[in-house]
Amino acid sequence: MSDPRELYQQVILEHNKKPRNFGKLESCTHHAEGHNPLCGDELSLTLVVANGLVQDIKFTGSGCAIDVASASLMTGAVKGKPVAEAEAMAEQFRGMVRGELEPGTQTPLLGKLTLFSGVKDLPSRVKCAVLPWATLHAALKGEAEASTE
């Protein structure tokens, strides 16, 4: 297994310290609460979806650096994107951190989110990275809650 330290790169540390899109959208069209019972991580997502686009997205919550940085980078990555593309990104991200992608699979949608690929070597932390995406998926499906249990 790789050194856990490799995961804690500057971008992740920086997003943990200063998360982007942190807050709550008062007039949202979609929302969901994410919960990771193992760690106690909690995440609340609010979105404005219009014309098939994620017009705006914000999150609040508390959790570890992997969770917070993942939420921060996710909100930045999906904002302004078509809903279908956001869902595809969620799919690719989950595959990547769970180590389920075939070797050599390209993940063009993910861009700098590939920073999290090292999580697959830390099974105990996979749920932390996935929680924001699972919550996004729930919100877009119209479900109120997501759990990585």
Added chain:
Amino acid sequence: MSTTPGADLQPLDVAVIRKDFSLLSRVLHGKPVIYLDSAVSGQMPIQVIERMAKYEREEHTNVHRGVSTLSQEATDFYEAAREKVRKFIGAGSIKEIVWTRGTTEAINLVAQTYGRVHVKEGDEILLSAMEHHANIVPWQMLAQEKGATIKVIPMTDAGELILEALDELLTERTKIVGVVHVSNVLGTVNPVKEIIARAHVKGIPVLVDGAQAVPHLQVNVQDLDADFYVFSGHKLSGPTGIGVLYGKLAHLEAMPPWHGGGNMIRSVSWERTTYMAAPGKFEAGTPPIAAAIGLGVAIDYITALSLDRIAAYEHELLLYATERLSRIPSLRILGNANEKASVISFVVEGIHPHDLGSLLDGDGVVVRAGHHCAQPVMTRFGVPATTRASFAYFNTREEVDILVSAVEKAIELFR
């Protein structure tokens, strides 16, 4: 903290002891393993592992079965281990020593037998604010079934139980008290003898969760006057899958059996079954024989080292680690009880315990990060989780130094 107990004793020869633990020479992420997680599970010395292997290799059969030499031999080893447990905790009779799978099963057994008989609608079960989930959930399940309520002995910010609250909390509705001897999160050694005495004044029995106590301090159940005392083998340098319920004989005799099956019966017909006397009636099915024998050897090992010497050595390590960690400005230790076992839970400002746990792991330092199966304790202190280092008799000051520098490195990274 109080003065070092047993300071006049010959110190432990830790360099020699460490040779009995192969795991301590493992390498993780290119670093030597620093095992500071004995509160999660203690390491077994090679003597325990080899004895269990010998049983499985050369002596394996079932106990209390038939007339074969092998079965008699296995029964003798297995029952000899029970006698070792009796002596270790100062019980009066081996009839009072019931084998269980562990602490959790032992508490469930008491809740489902003693508890179901005695707890009725409107009754109260009194627990302490620093219980492990194992000493909460079985009682909640019982309370829900019976329409009883759970009351809680509060604690101070230092992590000490507020005994002044006891008189009000022990009522004529209180049917049993459950209290942890040593907190797995805070390290607090609770004054269980006093709590038991005060409950007994009102005729209320007390169950003591001793899982984190027996590895660190000499326990005498008769001196404590505990009604029930429970612990696990694997925290005591023994294997998983074996634990102990001590119960006063009068209680065990009056309690109905729990699990039914072979081994716990005297005779079975289609009309009726009669049960063995305690402890047999609580031991249905084939037990973990090798594990029981292994726990007996673990007790021999601990006894040979002497719990007084272990306590003195661990106390010195605890003081050293507390002093070193306290010098880190952004670090806060949870639990500063006057009487404390070698467990340190802490939080570091700006670093989630899970991140810290992962980073320490990268430095070979094995600690527990999480809620420690004690979520009400986390809530009490307003934290989602903590990082916990727990020290055993094989740990060293050098390992404490490595922990401290690994924490400092993590803080530097997160700065």
